[in-house]
Amino acid sequence: MKKTATRLRSLCAALVLLTLLFTLSVPAFGVEGGFADLYYRMNDSAEVLTEDEDNELEDALEELSVRQSFDVVIATIDSLESVGYDDMETYADDLYDYCQFGYGADMDGVLLLVSKGDRKWHISTCGYGITAFTDAGIAYLGEQMTPALAEGDYAAAFRTFIQWSDTYVTAAREGHPYDVKNLPREPLSPMFLLLALGIGLAVAFVVVSVMKGQLRSVALQQTAANYVREGSMNVTGHRDLFLYRDVHRTERAEERESSSSSGGSSTHTSSSGVTHGGGGGSF
């Protein structure tokens, strides 16, 4: 199984390379249903996964893509140089276009490209993917994946990607795609329970101390303020002498750009004339 898969995958890679190298200007040829089934959705050229992980992810991607009628694809490469590109976005778009991923006329789908050598990732969206994966959504997805990617645990990062992709598409189909004002959120951290307990203890301690304080009324007087002869205070000399000043400066926290972003997805057109969305980052 693995052998055929590798052979098929190399075939796909060779095809892509060939097409890219020699027929960059060839227009996309649309075939009803797409060629997606010809290629594996888990395209591990960089060989970062074990055979078991490869199969497991392939199955998960297949199940998800078919269930949602939305192609979810993952590809890894050794480096951009090895594929003759210098831009993640262009390669991701071209890979998506030339391998004919995507459901329906709009080629609905999303592709995650990870370059092992460059330590970069990029998500390319197409068709309905542009709606489901907003810029903010992609940035958030990146935040979720990068820790695992940075540790070299690619399988975990890809599982995260598959899970969130499912959630993103479902949310979009329900009419509220994850965006600036509607990002998926961590549940309230248990730290807050500890914090609440701390507040509870502190306030209770203060209140009980006050109650105990009511029971104590005997103490030495510190001052003789009650016995100051009225009008006897006489200030005979006063001098306020300026000594020196020192100035501290602290850098102002930069305002977060995302708060001013209106959300949505930015799009561009790939070399084959297809509109893509997406974004990426490093790990």
Added chain:
Amino acid sequence: MAGMLEYKCPCCDGAIKFDSATQKMKCPYCDTEFDVDALKGYDQDLKEDAKPSEMEWATPGGSWAAGETAGLNTYACKSCGGEIVGDANMAASACPFCGNPIVLTGQFAGALRPDMIIPFKLDKKAAKAKLKEHLKGKTLLPRVFRSQNHIDEIKGVYVPFWLFDSDADAQLRFTATRTRCWSDKKYDYTETSYYSVRRDGTLGFDSVPVDGSSKMEDDLMESIEPFGMKDAVPFQTAYLAGYVADKYDVSAEDSIERANRRIRQSTEDAFRQTVTGYETVKLENSSIQLHGGKAKYALFPVWLLSTSWRGDNYIFAMNGQTGKFVGDLPVDKAAARKWMLGLTAAITAASYGVMWLLWLARIL
């Protein structure tokens, strides 16, 4: 040897005492009232009458060990002849047999004579009412203490106080800071300016009291301050009738340190308040000279109530002039624990709820 005095009613020969409600001497038997001033002359006559008592006792039985009797004096009650035993400082008391109030004249003779006295304004009933009030509204007071509370002893005591008058010359130096904040596009700035502030001046103090009795706890006595000197009158032994009184046993020299400390603190506080317009003010150096110091000897009225509960003694004191009531009370430890647990749980739940709401509102 101290003589002993009983004020006898000129009408019925009953023992009369000072009545705080009318501020007069009153005979409890025939209700005749006498002005205290009118008694001044009478007081004088009585003193001239009183010859030094011969008090040579043949003690029956065993003899006293050396020093054992040093602090003890015995007197014979003029009404019933009963023997009254008191310590060397006792100046006024009541006969334990017939209950007649007595005053020991010798205790306040010569240099020991108080300069002034503030007569009792509030009576025993007021003290009891104040105690009830004192026990109210205290959540952690053991319930049993309140319900079972019975006063073991309640007595009106004239407590000897030293009053110090003094003028303070102060030279104080403070370090003060003023801060200013502003910002530009990139930075927030905080500018702190440091000042050396000097204040010289004088401040006068009148009648700073220091407890002159070693039997009375200093903190208890200072807690019922202040006593208002407007009610102080020149001392007359007649005021002591019906109350307990002691003469001082802590000398003025030994008491002055306590007064100095309070005067010093007050002077610093008062001048610190003239340093205005700064964010922080810190005292760097203080030099305070007290001069023109005068000490007066006064008796102040105090109601003392004592009770015992679970083997501990609790003493309450009430200012016999102003009614200020103090006294530490026991803590119900079980109730305190319950409150602590309950409050912690409630406040934790409430604040966690608020955190959830904030989370839902996307603020957290």
